[in-house]
Amino acid sequence: MSSEPKPLLASPNGGLPSSVLWAQLMLKDRLRPGDVVVDATMGNGHDTLFLTQCVSPGGHVFAFDVQAAALVETAKRVPAEMTTLVHSGHETMRAHVPMELHGKISAIMFNLGYLPGTDKTLITRTETTMVAVREALELLKPGGLLTIAVYPGHEGGAEEGRSIAEWAVALEPRRFEVQHLRPINRAAAPPELWMVWKRG
Incomplete structure (x- = not known):
């Protein structure tokens, strides 16, 4: 059994960070107390809680979800x-x-797909996601960051991923910087991360 310490920035199996962890690392580095941010896909509230920790004290998080169960679970985790x-x-x-x-929003975080532990047919939809990411860029302040974790492996996820890609690569480079992070040597369709920085 190895006595070497596990890397702090690692997946549960000790490998490279997941798309969500990469997003969190970027946001944690940039967010400051007092910032206002958005969790566009609340889910069970883990990202919402993370964002409150990044902007505390004095900050605020707006979090969105279409499922009432998401609000119930999130309310248990976050400071009202x-x-x-x-x-x-x-x-x-x-x-x-x-x-x-x-x-004036400092960051907006998307974690697409379905709410873990519930009906997997209730997923984010390409048509509404694309409206949302376009609105997100309008809400961001100069220097703000948009992160989008995409899950192409579930039904509807591949279409959503393609639409995000087409939109992202067409963004005006003088106004936005875009990066795309994804595992490249896995047979399945692993989660991917898109990051958009709104230039100052």
């Missing part, structure tokens, strides 16, 4: 005074984030 939990799809974020915060 730091969060606004919205029972609505991410494509409505511009309507729910106060107008005075438009163009």
